[in-house]
Amino acid sequence: MKIYNEAITLQSTKVREVFNITWQVKAAVEKSSFRDGIIVVTSLHSNSAVIVNDEEPGLLADLDVWLQQLAPARHDYKHQGRFESNSSVHFQSLLLHHQVIIPFTERRLDLGPWQFILFIELDGQRPKRISVKVVGE
Amino acid sequence: MKIYNEAITLQSTKVREVFNITWQVKAAVEKSSFRDGIIVVTSLHSNSAVIVNDEEPGLLADLDVWLQQLAPARHDYKHQGRFESNSSVHFQSLLLHHQVIIPFTERRLDLGPWQFILFIELDGQRPKRISVKVVGE
C-alpha cells in the first residue's frame, strides 16, 4: 500500500458554481499507478463542498435553491460582517459535507452511472484548494 | 496492508425502505481475515444513502417524515419527468450522505451499542449496489 498526493486549485468566476472534477480525480489515480484503493477528496475551505451526485443542470439549479431555502443568508447571524462568509454558507457546506471517499478497483472509480464528483463553490471568486489523497496498491 | 472488496446488491419491495446491513459488513471483515483497518461502505446510487445510526422503528419512521418535510417532493423542480428520481430524493440522499467509513480493531467493528450500518432506500423497487471496500492488515 502506498500513497499518492495531488492538489487541485479551482477559481470560480461566479459566487456560486459547480465544477465536475471527476476527470481530475481519475487522472490522479492514473498517475498513482495503483490498481485498487481509495481516494480521499477534501475541500480545504468551509465555504464549499465536495459531493458525489448527478450533474444534470436542472438538478444543480434545484439544489442551489434548496440550499438557500434551508440555510438562508440572514442579517441577524452572529457570525458575519468581518468574516469571509456568512453563517448560511457554512451551514450549506456542512449539509453537503466537504469531502468524499471514492473507492476504486482495477484502476476504475467505483461510481454508479449517474454519479460524478462535484466541487460545489458556495461563496467563490477566490482560489480554492482541494486535497486529493490516493491510498492504494 | 491489503484490500478486500465485496459488493452487496439489495432490492427493496417498497419505494422507501431501510436495510440493516451491519452483519453483511461484519461478514466482509471476517472474509478479509484482516484484524485492523477501515471499511468504506458506499452506495452507487444517488437516490439512496448509507448511514450509521440507531435502527429503532419509531426513529426510522420519524426520519422518513423529517426527510420529506426538509426536502419535499414538488412539481416545480427543474429535474424531474424524464429522470429516474425527483430532486427531493437527491437532496435527501445528500442530507444523509451516501457513504460511511467503519473503523475496525481486533476484528470487531468500532460501533457504539446503538450504532448500526443502515442502507436507506429513498426511491426503490430496483436493484441497488453497495461497494464494501475493506482496507486493513
Next chain:
Amino acid sequence: MKIYNEAITLQSTKVREVFNITWQVKAAVEKSSFRDGIIVVTSLHSNSAVIVNDEEPGLLADLDVWLQQLAPARHDYKHQGRFESNSSVHFQSLLLHHQVIIPFTERRLDLGPWQFILFIELDGQRPKRISVKVVGE
C-alpha cells in the same frame, strides 16, 4: 502502511457543547510517527457529531440555533420517552455527520487556515467516546 489507534473520551458539562479536538488528533499523528496518511475520526454515539469547520463563537452559536430550527425537539415523535435522545438529536447528528477523514502529509494535517476538527455534543452530560484511527506510513 501501518495503523495507529487512539480513543478520546469527552464529558461535557452542558447539554450542548462544542469541543475543538484538533490538537488531540495532531497528537495522535505525532504518536503514530507516520509521515503521510489519513485519520478517521468517528463518534461512537448517535447524539453527537464530528465536523471540520471554523470555530468562531458567533458561528457556533448560529449553528446551534439553525440545527434546532431544522430538526426541532417535538412531543409527537415516535422515538422518545424511554430512549436516550429525542429524534431531533439523531437528525441533527445525521445532518452534521458523525465522522470526518483528515488527510495528513509530511506530518501536518491537511486543513485550511479556518478549518478545525470539532466534536459537537448534542445531548451531553455523559462520557462520549471518539475513535481515532491513523492509517499511514
